[in-house]
Amino acid sequence: MATLEKLLHDRLASAFEAVAGVPADPSVRRSQHADFQADGALALARQLGRKPRDIAADVVQQARLDDLCASVEISGPGFINLTVANAAIAPLLAAMNRDERLGVQSVAAPDTVVVDYSAPNVAKEMHVGHLRSTVIGDAAVRVLEWLGHRVIKANHLGDWGTPFGMLIEHLLDIGETEAAHELSLGDLNTFYQAARTKFDADDTFKERARTRVVALQSGDEQTRRMWRLLVDESEKYFLAVYDRLDVCLTEKDFFGESFYNDMLMPVVEELDRLGLLRESDGAKVVFPAGFTNRDGDPLPIIVRKRDGGFGYGATDLAAIRYRTQELAATRLLYVVGLPQQQHFEMVYEVAREAGWLRPPARAAHIGFGSVLGPDGKIFRTRAGDTIKLVDLIDEAVARAAALIEEKNPDLDESTRAEVAQMVGIGAIKYADLSNDRTRNYVFDWKRMLSFDGNTAPYLQYARARILSIFRRGEVTPVRDLAAIVVTEPAERALAIELLAFEGVVTEVAESLEFHRLALYLYGVATAFTAFYEKCPVLKAEDQVRESRLALSDLTARVLGRGLGLLGIGAPDRM
Numbered sequence: 001m002a003t004l005e006k007l008l009h010d011r012l013a014s015a016f017e018a019v020a021g022v023p024a025d026p027s028v029r030r031s032q033h034a035d036f037q038a039d040g041a042l043a044l045a046r047q048l049g050r051k052p053r054d055i056a057a058d059v060v061q062q063a064r065l066d067d068l069c070a071s072v073e074i075s076g077p078g079f080i081n082l083t084v085a086n087a088a089i090a091p092l093l094a095a096m097n098r099d100e101r102l103g104v105q106s107v108a109a110p111d112t113v114v115v116d117y118s119a120p121n122v123a124k125e126m127h128v129g130h131l132r133s134t135v136i137g138d139a140a141v142r143v144l145e146w147l148g149h150r151v152i153k154a155n156h157l158g159d160w161g162t163p164f165g166m167l168i169e170h171l172l173d174i175g176e177t178e179a180a181h182e183l184s185l186g187d188l189n190t191f192y193q194a195a196r197t198k199f200d201a202d203d204t205f206k207e208r209a210r211t212r213v214v215a216l217q218s219g220d221e222q223t224r225r226m227w228r229l230l231v232d233e234s235e236k237y238f239l240a241v242y243d244r245l246d247v248c249l250t251e252k253d254f255f256g257e258s259f260y261n262d263m264l265m266p267v268v269e270e271l272d273r274l275g276l277l278r279e280s281d282g283a284k285v286v287f288p289a290g291f292t293n294r295d296g297d298p299l300p301i302i303v304r305k306r307d308g309g310f311g312y313g314a315t316d317l318a319a320i321r322y323r324t325q326e327l328a329a330t331r332l333l334y335v336v337g338l339p340q341q342q343h344f345e346m347v348y349e350v351a352r353e354a355g356w357l358r359p360p361a362r363a364a365h366i367g368f369g370s371v372l373g374p375d376g377k378i379f380r381t382r383a384g385d386t387i388k389l390v391d392l393i394d395e396a397v398a399r400a401a402a403l404i405e406e407k408n409p410d411l412d413e414s415t416r417a418e419v420a421q422m423v424g425i426g427a428i429k430y431a432d433l434s435n436d437r438t439r440n441y442v443f444d445w446k447r448m449l450s451f452d453g454n455t456a457p458y459l460q461y462a463r464a465r466i467l468s469i470f471r472r473g474e475v476t477p478v479r480d481l482a483a484i485v486v487t488e489p490a491e492r493a494l495a496i497e498l499l500a501f502e503g504v505v506t507e508v509a510e511s512l513e514f515h516r517l518a519l520y521l522y523g524v525a526t527a528f529t530a531f532y533e534k535c536p537v538l539k540a541e542d543q544v545r546e547s548r549l550a551l552s553d554l555t556a557r558v559l560g561r562g563l564g565l566l567g568i569g570a571p572d573r574m
């Protein structure tokens, strides 16, 4: 479906081209001064050697806009201010209202997208960094799936490597039953710390751990069994966390580092055949073009360590090769903290040089900043430990339950529990997603659970309140109206906001900047509040009433769908 912005863009683009003699971007944007503003003339001024105002005047002369715009004015140095005609809005809104998908079509050419996300480490507590990866990755999965892409979720579990030597030896020390017990309780940190302490303090233990790694890598059966036990118990625990967080990840999505073990040797051989492999300090490495350290020396990615072992880098090379070649992925997303940015850029570069990453296939690091505590430092418990995700979830739901109880004491107990779950989890996710992901953000209970401002509870409540209007009026809004008539300024503003949904979703599917979707939803909710203050809905008559009911219904649907795309539930009453 065509959005207003796109219609205006297309009409103006032809006019700009006629005036400039070459294609030129009209750059149409929402604006404070009119509904939309096109400032393409400014960028053209130097190129054409003309005043931008004159260019704008010619463009307005040329452009066919009378069916779309009520007024077209030039302002300032050469902005074109566009006020959309009410008659142009009505049919577009009606089409959106008729459409289950709210005007957002599935893509014509779906990508096969691998979303690498969550990726906690076996026998280690998930920390807030994994929370970010899980929440952002899950939103990516939901948006891309909704748009019709084939999405493969890859939970790159840290289930391999040297720590398993000490973990298995510790498991042997305390006995399998006790270990399984500790791990199933989610006491991952205690287990890991105990192993670590012995490893650091005790040389014989250290030696045992070393031997154990070798046994694990050479496939010793007994060792493998114990490794499996550690992995299984951790996976069970992570799945319980995913379930509570309401994210899409299931047991089928675990593609841990160990999954790529058999592909590591072939990767080394292929890199060697391609002439990309170098020897450095006894290790086998690749020097991807364009990466140097501070002294200007080329930076290697280690493929095979001096001791013959393979590391994190080798595994990611095997993974990218597997994803593009075996899974035929055309888009690779790595939802991992910003400190690993260079690692991924190096992996992509090696993959390009090896021919494993060729256009149209593309890879992107969906990096994110840290979660900070109220003191502005990395978010930790008072004792300085990493915060357990489950504790965070419990607290969120408990706080939400208290708020709901206060706000709506009439809700029956089971509804209240359900609502508290959606509000608590929603608040955590939304606090994460509504911030520019490349920035750090401060974890602030009060703010994220506030019913005012750009928060999940505010949006959830806005939607529930609309549904309560329908309940109160005992009406079911009609979805196949021929036109939705808008006249009042507040009504128009809401309508124009709603019509932007498609553009925002499409843009976010590309940029994966979910704060843009969040901010958009917040804008819709505030536009609705203004509309509802100014324009009677149930008390209006005939076509106006129908139109306003439809606008309200569309608002509720956009909010519900938008939150859903962010992985956040929306209760019908709260």
Ligand code: ARG
Residues within 6 Å of the ligand: 116, 119, 120, 121, 156, 157, 158, 316, 319, 334, 336
């Ligand atoms: N397990 C890693 C960590 O906790 C993240 C893995 C990210 N994905 C990847 N393909 N390297 O830091």
